Amino acid sequence: MNDPVNSAGQASQDDRNIAMLTHLSCIIFSFIVPLVVWLVHKDKADKGFVVDQAKEALNFQITLVIGYVIGTILTVILIGALLNIALWIACVVLSIIAAMAVRNGETYRYPFALRLIS
Secondary structure, three states: OOOOOOOOOOOOHHHHHHHHHHHHHHHHHOOHHHHHHHHHHOOOHHHHHHHHHHHHHHHHHHHHHHHHHHHHHHHHHOOHHHHHHHHHHHHHHHHHHHHHHHHOOOOOOOOOOOOOOO
């Protein structure tokens, strides 16, 4: 398992910026940007923080997509639209909180996310 920070013990400013943008991009682009960031940096030993946060954002977005599918199916009984709105609000709020945390060099874990990518 990769250590989420580099060998100096702290994530570089560039790594923190990439992680912040990865979390913020989820609001508009869903799982696409975290997937690309994870695939680009997953084999780089010095990018542990970026890889860790990209996986976290990707796991959260996959969880949201599953929720959106369930919400879409449940629109038949009219509760699905409310579920999808609640999921979108959770995405916006939690992505902003995550971006603020990683900007300061802290690792962030979403409160409800299936850890499918480890």
